[in-house]
Amino acid sequence: MIKAAADLLVATVETLAARAPAIAAAAAHELGDIRLALHFGDGSHASLHREHSRLLAARERLAAPAVEVRFDDRALKLLFDAQHRPVDAVFEKSFDVRGSRDELLATWRCFSLLAQRASGLRAVQALWCAYRDLSPPERWSEPATTTASVRRTGPAFWGDVRWPALDYLNHRYPADVELFRDDVEPVLAPGRSLWDGREGRSWADHPELFDNDLDETMRRLKRRVVDEILTLVPKRQPGPELYDLMIDYVKREGKGLRPTLVLATCMALGGRADDAIRAAAALEMFHNGFLVHDDIADESTHRRGKPTLHESHGVGLAVNTGDAMNLFAVDLVLSNLPQLGLARTLGVIHEILHMCRETVEGQAVELGWIRRNFVPLRDADYSRMSTKKTGWYTCISPCRLGAVCSGETAPERLDRFNEAFRLIGIAFQIQDDVLNLIGDTALYGKEALGDLLEGKRTVMMIHLFRSADSAVRARMSAINGLPRTEKTFDMAIEMLDAMKRYGSIDHAIALADKLAQEGVRRFERDLAFVPENSAKAVLRQVAYYVTTRPL
Template sequence: MTTDTGTPASAEIGPGTGAALLRHTIGALAERAPAVVAAAAEQMRGLRLGLSFNDGSAATLTPRHSRLVVNAGPAQDPDVEVVFDDRAMNLLFDLQCRPVDQVLPGSLDVRGEPERVLAVWRAFTLLSQRASGLRFVQELWEDYRQQSPALWGTDTRTDRGEARTDPPEATGWTALDYLNRHRPAPATQDAADAGIGGRLVIPPRPLWSGHTSTPWWEELPLTDADLVETMRTVRDRVADEMWHLIPDREPRRDLYDLMREYPARQGKGLRPTLTVAACVAFGGSAQEAVRSAAALELFHNGFLVHDDIADESTHRRGLPTLHTAHGAGLAVNVGDGLNLLAIDAVLSNLDTLGLARTLGLIRETLHMCRESFEGQAMELGWIRHREVPVEDEAYFTMSTKKTGWYTCISPCRIGAVCAGVTDPAVLDRFDEAFRLIGIAFQIQDDVLNLIGDEALYGKEAHGDLYEGKRTVMLIHLLRTSPDLWEHEILRQIVVRPRPEQSTASVRVVLEAMHRHGSIDYAIALADDLAARGIDHFERDLAVIPENRGKAVLRQIAHYVTTRPL
């Protein structure tokens, strides 16, 4: 199990140290700029890096598929070792010096075979040049400096600990002086409101398009393309649109107030961001996609209400499910109402997008719903008839139909239609990339249900085992269990209806999954599917020019490969 920074939960890294700064920086990038982490991991593939810092702390950095994992303490048999003194720390994130000038005799001690050292250097060049544009990373490094102001120069806080408003004095740390001179202005509400109109986030420059970044010799104002901030901005704007679409009239208590319960338990904003980014990628404005993104979220929440009833789930995003709190009758009606509002929202695009685009949106929406219903029927049918598929491919088909279309593929296609793209040959270019990415995302969600933190995951821990979900782990377990007696016992447990399940029986299945490597198998399979999806993204979507919208789509594609499990 790993923390949200990719560091094993048992590891201990002292606060305020260079090792802690590394862990927090990698964790922030994995969440906020995953394409950067994936690119750095690709450069370091197969290498183990040991780092020692000027404060006595140490850490190990290891690529794992498209992730970078930070472990506390000195590395065991590292391929490359790097030792930083004070001067080397001063230059680590310095965009004003060429990377080759940062290796100073007697300052930055690097040991290892030349090819491996160069691979590590390329990885850190990617991290340093592209991460420094993120406001969140800037704040991490600024906090690190504040803990030892004498080491770096003048403190930038007043005697009472408040941030100075006057221009900061020179610190003696070139990189920090550069950041101070180009500090982004705080985002105002007016700026945030304006940002949704034609741009994805404020301020406007993306961190990295995926292929190029601002060269070290160009001193442009530092701005961010933080994926978390981008998704939050889009999510909040789309949530406002949803609130306007839900009527404010009677019966409030038993219908319209209940319609707001699941949308209020906000997720990350993946679907709305895909919709808006695809629209912008094809030359549309973000505002043109907001209504359709809101319709997708209404469909999503309606599906969730019905899914929770069918699955007999007890919790959704950390709170009781709607049918648990208010009864199945009211919950079914709320789910129906949300789906009706979603259809109305799609049709209301006639006023703003015109007939052709609205007809395209209707066609995409109907296809999405049909795929989802068919996938739900497959999964419920397996449970109803006490069947467990033998091969992973059956799971892939079900997962793509049930969640892949409305979570990944359809949001992209609908966003493109909002920009005026109705040619099926162009829209189909999204399908294979986001089919593979969607399956990988669902497998990771299934894994998180077994090994993730319930408070972060937002659903009942081990709920999939209680519900008898036919996950990749379960299919692998029954396919590979060599002992016929054990196989029959496991099969009898997993096909039981939920009311007949117990904590003890669920524990038996979970322990067997660990023992037979089913969870590790699923993680590796998800990584492979996501990597194949990204390959298709680059090939199939080459028709889209490199722009802000495509950059965000690429970041989301890489988010699947970098999020910690």
């Protein structure tokens, strides 16, 4: 709930982290190591700083900030609209900054970037509209003493009252016509327009910038793939014991990362969404089939906020359902023949087979470690296991599948996706492991501390065994050696406390950030051959999502 300007800042930064991580990462880069204090005309206060690649805002008053900025509502309006040069944005008793020259310039670059790019997102506009509507119109007007030489006039300003840019953007680009279209189906929303105080300019004028709403895009693309699956899953008996169970995990809330990567890669390389829809559906079925079997092997109790399939329906039905999902996924792959033809369909089959082989090999490595009660001592061992177990079918293979569906089958081109998304995939998995320990269970969707109860060999556990003294290692090894049914929640808490004491969680967060940053660099370098368009921008947002993901 936005009740003050400080709430607005915090909500804006959190929205950007979820919906346009490339913007949040760019603003964090500009801000650098500055700890910024913000004071607003309504008496509220907030802070802004960078942590790794994340831009973090909080409603608090800093004791000794490096830079202080004071806004009233008129200055906020100018900041959002990006309608003045810095020298023209300073009204008496309206805007003030304090700090060293270099730090002030870095702060201004951060704000300018946010104004030029974040103000183009509908979700951000909704926040600022809500804040604007809290106050009377005169709070948004320029002071009467402003000289005509500085004051901007014209019908676009509606008498310099209220906040025309917000309404102008919504009228110029209403929600029902702002979508790119693939045949007759809406697929990707383009970047919104930029208001400069005088006219609206489309992001199409700036082909290097396509700041799509990633959250909205992922939901839309996943929904399209799920609808395809629900249409094709047989409507016959035995429904309650098989076909209904096959779509249980599919219908549960999820991020939609894999469908997004498949469809966005295909469209980025000139294909249509329809060219990749069956491949994306097949991948989603393989993924959920793997999850059903993984949950049984790991003795997991919850998946995406609900009981796992074997907990609800028994191990026998769950195993059979997982088998059926994998068989159905094969059928979906073969159904590409009429749409893609023989060559591309064979390419899809090759990619699927390679993905499955990597996944089962990675699963075997981790299960072998658990069975032997062995903990490797190098992060590189985790990286290799994670790349095989989840990296291929989470990040690398979805991109390669989308490329094949677009008609790109040259091995040297497909391999360009490997390293960037290998690094991004490892970082993503480390972050998932961290969230299992310290994240909000309602948001994460899995059993709290489930990885510790299952004995998962995460980066945190590897670091703990590498860093702890012999007595702690012996105790942790004894806990790991127990069957899942004999482990208690108190044991998991004991292991978590040891990881915090030895800095294992901080190590994992820093390692994930390092890998994600390198993945972003490899994305820009290795995928330069992919044309700059709105679909490639979605891939870029996914890459930056890993660097800005809240932990």
